[in-house]
Amino acid sequence: MHTPVHEGLFTVDPPALLGALCGECEHHCFPRLAHCPYCGCENVDPVTLSDHGTLWGWTEVTTAPPGYEGVVPFGFGIVELPEGLRIVTRLTSPTATYEYGMAMRLQIVDLGDGVVTWEFTPETERGV
Amino acid sequence: MTSVEIAGVGLHPFGRFDGVSVTDMGVTAVKAALAEAAIPRGGFQAAFCGTAYAGVAAGHKVLGALALTGMPIVNVEAGCASGGAALQLAMGAIQAGQYESVLVFGMEKMPKGIIRSTFFEPWREQAGLAVTPAYFALRAQRLMRESGITKNDLADLVVKNRRHGVNNPDAMFRKEVSAQEVLNSRLVCDPLHLFMLCSPNEGAAAVVLRRAPADGSARVTLASAVLRSHLPGSVLGEATPLSGIDDSFIPPPSTLAAKAAFEEAGVGPDDLDIVECQDTDAARELLAWEELGLCASGDQARILADGDAAIGGRRPVNVSGGLLSKGEPLGASALGQVVELVRQLRGEAGIRQVAGARVGLAHTVGRGANACVTIIKA
């Protein structure tokens, strides 16, 4: 049983982030919103965002922050999708060998008790 | 345009004060500022209070404790820039002719550890996406990549501010640290070590503004107090969105505020004798130098090495010790910088006096996003 940590952000199977594309300024956005966050227009179409991108920033969270009950350490960073959208995301830990621009792929991670969210992991470490 | 005088300043030291309430700290700062300004009871027509965590009617409690209520008291929340937001409102009201004298103050009693903010929805905390120091770390990493800054530079920045803090009796940390000690302190979020991050803490600051006397007798004037929010786009901006786009051509809020503040004050970065700026973490100050137009991207390492930003240097930054020495009580932070600049411009800063300081700039930026830039002239 998988319960998304929040509704409307992603699908579990296949793993995908749910975004939108603005018909006016042509920027993608995440999460999906009623108004484009860049130009404010209502002409936004729902899209499924790319499930891969390149690593744009990373660090490692070593102490559980307030309101978080999952495992530590965990990776945290930014992945840039081919759409030009930079996504704030969890990253698989450890991040010690991470490099700027490396290929990353979306996957689903269990936070505990079946509550799931999204994360990115290096392409080379992709599943079995 | 009406000239606005800073007639008095007051401070409750920044630190940890068990048993002292946030109201008590506000009272201390307000009393000191009113005494300095020699303002009689009922001598100010409005009060603006900046705070983020002190709760409902925080300013009313402070003035109520002094039996100084009756006038409008406006409590202002603008994250780390709350005090600057209060200052902008007060200055504008005096310039508009609404009031003759206004009391501006800010205070905070922050919990220890990582700041928990109602800004983040609960799911974001649950998913591990609400980690403030991790955002700081990503911003530091980007600055290192794009401006050629090294981890040693971050350590040198901390050494500078902590050395300054030794001479500030109102700071929380008054012990020098070496670059090696900074780099040996616990790694919080790579590349940031514990000593590279400021501590949320407690304190208060107050400023009395009034229409400057026509005879030009004002010793220190408030030349501009500008608050700006973010433009959308930057994934690592203080607005902390869940996504962003290429922000190469999107000016950050600190740049927006600085440009407006310089224009209003009729000065530029080269005219500044002294600067107090946001050093929530070591990289934040180095980024602020760029954003405020104090230096070009990539010049920070040279400036640090030459000592230009240290006391005795060409343009000292954070002579008070900065937030890295003082700690950060959100609502008091921006006004605490103003108190420091006023003391410097009056020549009353004692052992940490910057000789001949005539023009100073204060900068804070944080959650919202909110950025404020204040320029003060002697």
Ligand SMILES: [Zn+2]
């Ligand atoms: Zn748009």
